[in-house]
Amino acid sequence: MPQSASAPRAPVHRGAAATGGVTGPGSGAPGAGELLQLLRDGRPRTRAELARLTGLARSTVNIRVDALLASGLLAPSGRAASTGGRPPTRFVFNPQARVVVGADLGATHANVALTDLTGQPLSEVAERVDISAGPITVLDWVVATIRRLLDEADKDIEDLVGIGIGLPGPVEHSSGRPMRPPIMPGWDGYDVPGHVRHHWDVPVLVDNDVNLMALGEHVMAHPEVDHLLFVKVATGIGAGIISGRRLLRGAVGAAGDLGHVVVPHASDVLCTCGNTGCLEAVASGHAIIKHLTAAGVPAMTNRDVVALVCNGNTPATQAVHQAGRTIGEILATCVSLLNPELVVIGGSLAQAGESLIAGVREVVYGRSLPLATAHLQIVPATTGIQVGVIGAATMAIQHALAADRVDEVIASASSPPITADG
Template sequence: MDELTKFAPRPTGAGEMFQLLRDGQPRTRSDLATTTGQSRSTIAARVDLLLASGLVSPAGEATSTGGRPPATFAFNPAARVVLAVDLGATHARLAVTDLAGTVLAEHGEQIAIGSGPHAVLERVVEIGELLLDKAERPARDLVSVGVGLPGPVEHSTGRPINPPIMPGWDDADVPGILSSHLRVPVLVDNDVNLMALGEHTSQWRDVDHLLFVKVATGIGAGVISDGSLRRGAQGAAGDIGHVAVPGVVDLPCRCGNSGCLEAIASGPAIAAALTEAGVPATTSADVVALVRAGDIDAGRAVRDAGRHIGGVLAACVSLLNPSVIVIGGQVAEAGEHLIAGIREVVYRRSLPLATQHLRIVASRTGATAGVLGASAMASEHVLSAAAIDALIT
């Protein structure tokens, strides 16, 4: 027996049984025995282990069919907390949540991602510690951290890989930096993946095939297929912002190529086009403000951007066949102009079978999508069967 095997957690079976309780529905020991086919003594032993961990707690008594009413048990998401971190090009949003994604304390502020990993992540640690205090939770209750970054991330290592808008972040050890301060596991993913996860887990849990599209400083997509987030071989799935758009080859993109969707339809690209047309704008927020103020040129420019995005999404619809496409990000806050342009092209260019039941809708979670997704990723890491068995042993 090697050393790793010698000290590896031994499966207790409690972790697998805990998965039955994660829906929050109270169950009796008899219910669990019926569902699993295991003996009552085995069930009793595993329930006792889960009760001792705090992740399962008594939930009252079931209706009696004669004799003493049996006790019920349910998942206790308040037993531990996670820190959810959503970092964008110019913003940071953080929240302490319980293990069901309920926000206990939150904070948002402007940042410059170009300040580099150490400056930004030191601020993340500061805010995280303040939020734990605000939520009145001791540091020992924190069990994991989830982080979303605005660039490509190798999910297995949590390191950004050549992120176009994150100078100084390439191959930065984000999990190592944060875990050295917070002393818990740190998981990192692309921000759009986490927005897709947050929207799916909180709003569309019954939808197995969903595409989340973020339109802001950059453009990207998160792919939910068969109910799970799909990252691709190196975590680069959904990078639609750097798909070439026919007819705009001369427009340079910050990725180094020309003619990318992001170079023509992102917030800064729309702002640049408006400025050239005599309507001063610099950022996505400027574009949104102009549209909301009723500026005709801005509304037309956003709808045109939607048409370009729709052209790329029409190919995605043929490839992935989602039943819902959710449009989020700051430019989506301009209202129906963007979505109208997207719908116009997707429904025209895609096959009727693929669009027969397809819905293209605005994000329901808005600015909180990334934080909710980071919370879901961090919680899943500590609630898997293997993680529960490790905790108990």
Template sequence: MAATGGFGGPGSGTPGAGELLQLLRDGQPRTRAELARLTGLGRSTVSLRIDALLASGLLAPSGEAASTGGRPPARFAFNPRARVVVGVDLGATHGNIALTDLAGQPLSEVADDVDISAGPIPVLDWVVASIRRLLDEAGRDVTDLVGIGIGLPGPVEHSSGRPMRPPIMPGWDGYDVPHHLRRHWDVPVLVDNDVNIMALGEHVTAHPELDHLLFVKVATGVGAGIISGRQLLRGAVGAAGDLGHVAAPHAPDILCTCGNKGCLEAVASGHAIIKHLNSAGVPAKTNSDVVALVRGGNIAAAQAVRQAGRTLGEVLATCVSLLNPELVVIGGSIAQAGESLIAGIREVVYGRSLPLATAHLQIVSATTGSQAGVIGAATMVIQHALTADRVDEALASKSSVR
């Protein structure tokens, strides 16, 4: 295991510095006097906590406030560049990895075609090699690395980081993903379903003011991430939001990868659209081909995508009535086809869901695009590492925030 480094420094054992950091994570610089007023703490106590955070690098001077007489007071602000986080988004056929700062802002990225069905060892070895490359290129080492977040295209037991009987991931069931990466870096490794992290990334980046959001990914597969009360809902065994294997009403008995027939994924995913187009004599091999056909004005492709939207809408109408989200966000590669997919979904959801649930409901395209997953994976780690308690523990032990 690699050695860990830290936030040590004078005053690093001061209790409560983590709470002060929470106030400053909004990015607004504040003076000692302003922080004392906000917290009700004495100036000397605030100064000790600021010193601890300055020594760790998590806080940095940020100019001076206007003087009311005498020397202008110094302002301090959260320093997101103090450490880095790795966000990994693995799909059925792709791998995206980003090195981000502590605000979840990508600093550098790598993307490649990755076959998840190749099994955990070759895929995770690619992840390890890619992370090393990103760290080396950024001039960062393990003492700067807070943790690694990973999204996988299947159900995950979040507490252990192990995939749980994922339909499209042969060889992954029960595999200890965190252990594979912790052999190289002694940092927290958090694992979740890929749509969950996409929901998290879209929420914190584009809709942080909302309490209730449903994110739907339409790509090679179909899935959903549920934000309720600003919390990500994972369910008892990490299977919450597994829309792809819900039976689609009125769907033909097409065999799904899970072994059942008529699943939403079997009739309305990118893979299903490609099969439909090929049977109609329209050549398409990838989701990108489908998107290009729709954008190029191909009527058959536009109709197929819109019908997939209607089929998705039949299931989402129930989800809207059940969960009552403020916003439904449609992401994934097929969503890049434009309004065809969204129009089909809206057509059915607004017609079939409870009027009370749809009175103020918006159904929109994702704004984070291909970065939703990596931003969400990094955010998952940041939310874990930068709690007040964990920051205090790290400062007290003079170790990295982990």
């Protein structure tokens, strides 16, 4: 792994999250973390350019750049054109300095990826895993898979700076504990971060899988968009909300739970959550399969439904289109309320082509406020099956590379070791 300085590098993060910046005497390079935020855009810059951009004294920039070089988070990147004398060196963010893990756990699948510090997957494992097997079984599989990926990539604990995990149910993000998840028996209140941190003393962050899909799609496919609504249509239905370039989770992590919003014309349909009339009960993959089976059309999985639509099966195409219209009824309200620039439709049923999205567009554009839809685009997701692990990795990266946390680590690395003499 490339390093930019001969001094031993500092780990980016160890243990619990920092709670504030480091600015006191002997803190190494206070403000180096803020400088790193500027450089994370991947554009090489000289020390003089950084001084001009930040308004800092050249001596201050030198201290911060040197600290980031020693940590490995910054690397030399050639030389700028000379204006007289020796050409100045440019420096660039080094995403290969460390690795993070992103884990996307669905109802019946699990993807785990080792990524660099931009969220780009370096290696990945995808297997069929049943979330209903319970937290111990599933998380032990996750731990074993992470260990395998680290071993295969020849990485050790000092290379790993965080783990992000997405779960298919409501999550209290502050604690990482699932909260009454409808399809996850035995998971309610389980200490997911604690289970994983028993094996690695690094930050473990947990969130709802759709939130992380929204984060992954935003970062990889639509980084220029400030306001985005990601809707997953699969075995269940949910949404992730990006507003002002920030993921909105709500008071207890329940924001975006579209699947259990009541559809007025379906008041007699029982949902897995115990209520009746939920959107998920009438427009999810499970609901479409149930409808097709009753009509004599063989379909057992969402993949079967997608195959039927792609092969021109009329009942399947009509059922998926109607599901899109029903979802559009709920999204019309969301669009008027949240005013996103972009609605992205993802999940396994989005692979059915235009049938689903056409139904969504039809209703949203017809029922939402004209001001809200004047420039609104409704598009299919483009990141693919990796969107969940990329989002989970991005969550871990944002935590590990936050300015105050980088400052804390640089400060701890520059402090003299404690000896027996004190």
